[in-house]
Amino acid sequence: MSRIKFMPSGRTINARKGKTIFQIAREAGIHLNTSCNGVGTCGKCKIKIIEGKVDQLTSSYSLPQTLQDQGYSLACRTVVLSDCTIFIPQETRLLGSELLEERGEIHLTEAIDRVGINPRFRRAYLALPYPSLEDNLSDWQRIEREAVKIWPGRQLVPTYRVLQEIPSLLRDSDWKVTADFFDRGDALLLTNLQKGKKTIGPFGLVVDVGTTTLVVELIELSSGSVWGKTSRYNPQITYGEDVISRVIYARQEGGLSQLQREVVKAIEHMAKKLIEESNLSPDDVSGIYVSGNTIMLHLLAGIDPSFIREEPYVPAASFGWWEDASKFGFHLLEKSLVYFLPCVASVLGADIVAGLLAAGFDEPGPLRLFIDIGTNGEMVFGNGDWFLACSCSAGPAFEGGGAKHGTRVIPGAIEEVKIDRETCDVEIVTVGDMPPQGICGSGLIDLLAELYLNGIIDRRGKFDFTCKANRLRKSNGDYEFVVSEGEDKTKDITITEADIDNLMRAKAALFAGIRLLIQTGNVSIEDIDKLYIAGVFGRYLDLEKAITIGLLPDIPIDKIEFLGNTSLLGARIVALSQDFERKAKEIASRITYLELARSSRFMDEYVSALFLPHTHLDLFASVAGKIPKKKKGGSC
C-alpha cells in the first residue's frame, strides 16, 4: 500500500500500488474533471506530481511540454509506485459545468498556449557554497553568483526587505534557499528568500475589484494552475452602492484612505483563506494582479478620483505599473509587488482592457464587438488592429436597480419569465428555485420581451389597456403588471410603467452606443463577426429576448459568446505572461475612446432606440416576425 496525499487539501489516502491516481481519487470520492471518463483522451484530469515514484501509461492526449517539464501529467494515465504527494489544480478539481467562465477559460488556455507561460516572477533553488576566508563574498554576492549561473548576463538586485533577512536566513538554512526574483526588465529583483527547497511556486494573486464584488484567485505562476478562488462583496458598499457615491465619500476628510483600507483588508482576508487552504505561506505570493474599473483602481491605490466625475472626466492615473504592495497598506502580503492593469479612460477601466485580452482581441482578425453590461455599458469594437470604444450610462436597470421590485442576482430572484399567450399566466424561474424575492436583470429583460410579444405593452413601452389584461392595475398613481402574486396584494411582485421606462432608457443607451461604434467604424451590423458578452450578467441572459427588446443587435445567436468574468481572466493572462502585460498596455493605448457626453449623434441614436425593438424595424428583421397582430379584448 502507498500513502497518497492530495494537495492543496492535504487529504491522505491509502491505496494499492499500480492503481492510477484517477482511480484512487474516484474511490475516495474526490472527483476529478473528465469527459472521457479516465481513458486518456480528453486531457482534463491533469495533476502535478510533487513527490513520489510514478509510471505513465500511454495516452492519446499529450500535455504541453512546458507543463510536463513542471511535473504535470494526467491522473488517469499516472500509476503510483510509492508514497506520493499529488497536487490537484483548481481546473481539475471542479467539474467543467461548474466553471463560471468555461468559454473564457478556453480562450485563456488558447492564448497562453500561443505565447507560452512567462511570468515576471521566477523561483530558483540555490545551494550556496559555504563562505570561507578564501571565499568571503558578501551574503548577497554569494546569492548573486549562483543565481547568475541560471540567468547569465542578467543584472541582479536585492530588495531592502530581503537584505534585512539574508544574514540570519542563510545561516539558519544551512545556505540552502529558494529565491524568488522579479523581472523588472533592466534587472532581476530578489523579492523573497525562503529556507530550503520549494518544489512549487511562485504564486500570484489575481484580483478583480468590482464595484459590487471582489474576486480573488490564487495561481501558481510557473504552471498557470488555479489553486483556489473566492469572492465576497466589496466592503466599500457600506460607503455607497455605486461608484459616484464612493467618489463623494472619498472627498471627505480621511474618506479616501478609509475606502482604501477597507478594500485592501478584504483582499488580504480572502488571500489569507486561499493561502491557508493551499498550505502555503504569505511569502509564497510574489505578485498581486489587480483589475477593475478606473475608479475602483484609484480607490485601491489611494489616489484621488474626484476629477473623474467632473467634466472633462479626467482620471489621475491610467495605471499599468508595478509598485510595492506595502505602499498601499498590504500587511500580510507586504513583500509582494502589485500590478495594476492599465485603464483607458475614466469610464473605460482595466476591467475592459483585461476583457479584451481574455476575448483574444490582441490577435488581428475579423470585426468583433465586446460588451460588458453593468451600471455602465462599456463596449469595444475592432479587428485587433484598431479599437473603438465607448461607455453608455445604463443606470442600474440591468442589475435590478431602478425597478420597484428589482433585485440583484440573489436566491429567489426571478431570472426567467414566460407569459402564456392565451391565459396570460406568468411562469417564472427563480435563482435556486426559492420563493420569489424580486426580479433581477435577466428577469426584467425576459419580462419586457414577453410583455411586448404578448401585446401587453406597445412599442413605446406603454401598457395597452385595450388588451384588458387582468394582471394590469393601477397602484399609487402608476400602472403596473403583476408578475407574481404574494400572500396579499402588498406582497405582489410587479413591474410598473416607470420601471419599463427605466429599462427602455437603459437598453436605448446601450444600443445607441453599439450603433455609434459601428457607424464610426464605417461598417454595418451584419459585419460583426463575433459579439462577446462579459460579466456575470451575461450568464443568465436570454439572447433571443435581449434582441427582441432591441438591447443587442439582431445578429445570429451563434455569433454571440458569453465569456464570464473577463476582468479576472484577463488579469490572470497578464500574471502568466509578460507578453500579455505588454499587450495590455498596447491595447489600452490603441483604443480610440468616443466621449458621448456631448455627442449629438449619440443623442439621435438614443432617441431612435427608445422603441421596441427600435424606431427602424428593418434593423431587427428577426424580431419583426414575432410581433403579434394586435389582439383585442384578450384574457390578459
Place this chain on the structure above:
Amino acid sequence: MSRIKFMPSGRTINARKGKTIFQIAREAGIHLNTSCNGVGTCGKCKIKIIEGKVDQLTSSYSLPQTLQDQGYSLACRTVVLSDCTIFIPQETRLLGSELLEERGEIHLTEAIDRVGINPRFRRAYLALPYPSLEDNLSDWQRIEREAVKIWPGRQLVPTYRVLQEIPSLLRDSDWKVTADFFDRGDALLLTNLQKGKKTIGPFGLVVDVGTTTLVVELIELSSGSVWGKTSRYNPQITYGEDVISRVIYARQEGGLSQLQREVVKAIEHMAKKLIEESNLSPDDVSGIYVSGNTIMLHLLAGIDPSFIREEPYVPAASFGWWEDASKFGFHLLEKSLVYFLPCVASVLGADIVAGLLAAGFDEPGPLRLFIDIGTNGEMVFGNGDWFLACSCSAGPAFEGGGAKHGTRVIPGAIEEVKIDRETCDVEIVTVGDMPPQGICGSGLIDLLAELYLNGIIDRRGKFDFTCKANRLRKSNGDYEFVVSEGEDKTKDITITEADIDNLMRAKAALFAGIRLLIQTGNVSIEDIDKLYIAGVFGRYLDLEKAITIGLLPDIPIDKIEFLGNTSLLGARIVALSQDFERKAKEIASRITYLELARSSRFMDEYVSALFLPHTHLDLFASVAGKIPKKKKGGSC
C-alpha cells in the same frame, strides 16, 4: 541702479549698471574665489545667472559648454544690465585655501570634465495643455506625453507618492509644473512634481558616514555646484566609539534600529540646515548618495552587521543599489532615493571605492598606491586595470587613541613636535594655538620620529637611558618622556613606552600591508608612481617624519599627494555621473582583496616592521643618513 540679489544667502545690493558682478560683490564684502584678481584668466569666480539681463566681457578663460548652457559665467566677466538674481556656488564662495580637499577637488573636476555631467536625476519644466472633452487623457498620461517629447523613446513611469499628489497639484499650478525624473535604466521614474518653473536643480545630498564624523554636502546635480556643506559627530558614538562596539550594540534587542534611527536623524538634521540656508525645499533633493565603511552602511541600511566581525568576516550586503529613502526611516527626505556606494569586503567599504574614484583609479595608468589611515589602514595598489587591496588593523593609535595623552584633532591637540638636539627642549605646535590638551595622531608620529632621531629611543622603540634625558622619568611603573610641562607634574603631557609600543605596532601593521601588496603585485617600492593619502589624518601628516618611522615607504615626497575626504568626493562624482556610478561597481568588482587574518607572510612582514624604521634598513635609504650616531650622556 540695479538690485542684485545674491543666492543662496538672499542678500540684495544696489549697484550701478555696467559694473561686473565681481566688483559689486567685492564692494559689498562678498569675497569670491579668484587667483587672477578678476581679470578673467583663472576661471575660479564662476557664478550662475538665475534671472536678469547681463552682458559678457571677453575672457581668456572659457567655461565648459555644459556650464554655460546652464547659465554659468565668470563673475569678473559679467556686467549687469538690469535687476539680477545671481547664485554663488560653494566653490566660488570659499577661498581656495579654505578648501579641505583642494587636491581632491581638482581630481574631481578633471574626472567630471572627462565624462561630463550626467546624473541619474533630470528636471524638466512642463507646461501641459489643458484637458478637454476632446483631449481627456489621464493626468499622468498628460505629463508623460510632454515629457516624452524631451526624452523620445524612453519609457516613463510614475511613482506612487507622486501619483497621489498629481490631481490637485496640476490643477493648483494651472498645469505648469517642474518634474524630476530618475533614470532607472529601463525607465524614467517621475519622483517629484512641483508647481511652476524651477530654474535651478535638481539637487542631491552627498553623505559620508564616518565612524566618528558625518559630512553632508548639498549639490546641484545639473551643474555639479556645491551649495553647502556641514559636518558633525556621528551620534552613534554614544553607543560605542569604535565599529566593534556598535556591532555588539546592534545585536541587542532593538539596537540595530536604534543605531539606524540615530544616524538617519542626524543626516536629516544636517540636510535641513543646508536646505534652509539655500532657500530650497526638501522636495528639491532628489537623491541621497551615501559612502562610508561597510559597517556604517549596514547600520544606516538597518541590516545586521554581526557576521562581519566573525570569521570568515562576511558582510550581508555589498551595496551598490538604489532604494526609497522612506524605507530607511527618512521623513524630511521621504521622497528621495538613496544610493549606497558599493563595498568590497567587510573591512574594505564604499569609502575606499569612492576614494579610488576620487584618486582617478578608474583610468588605466602607472602603478599607484592609495592609503586611507584610520583605525584600520585600508590600502589599494594597482594600475587601473587590476587592484590589490588589504586592510590592516592599526588600532586607534593614529587617531590619538591607545596613548596616555592621546587625543583626536581638537583645539589644543599637539600636532607638531620638534626636539632640539642639543638642549633637548621640545617645541610644540597645537591646533588653533591653544594651550596643549594632548597629542593627536600627527603629533605622535612627529614625536616618535624626533625621539628616534635624537637617540632618545632605540630602533626597537625603547628608551635609551644612557642618554640621560632629563625629560625621561618613571611613572606608575612605566617609563615616559615629558612632551609638555603642566602646572604641576600630574598635568604634564607625556608619552610612555607603552604608547610607543602601540605606535610601533600600528605603523608596523600598515607598512607590512604595503609590503604585502607590492610583493603580491610582483614589483618593488621604487615602482610606485604615486602614493595617495586619503582622510583628514593625511592633512596634518609630516611626510618626512612618517617615512622616518617607517610608516610610509621611502619614496620621493613629490610622489605623495593628500586628497582629503575622498569618501565624500567619490560619492559626489557618482552623484554627478552615471558613468562613475558604473565605474564604482566595476572597481569594486575588480579589486582582489587579500585577507590578512591568517596570512603568515603578513605576520613575517609585520615582525620585520617592528623596528625604526624597519629591520631592513636598505628599504629606508633616505632615513639612514639622518640617524644620529649614538650620543652618550647628552643633556636630554
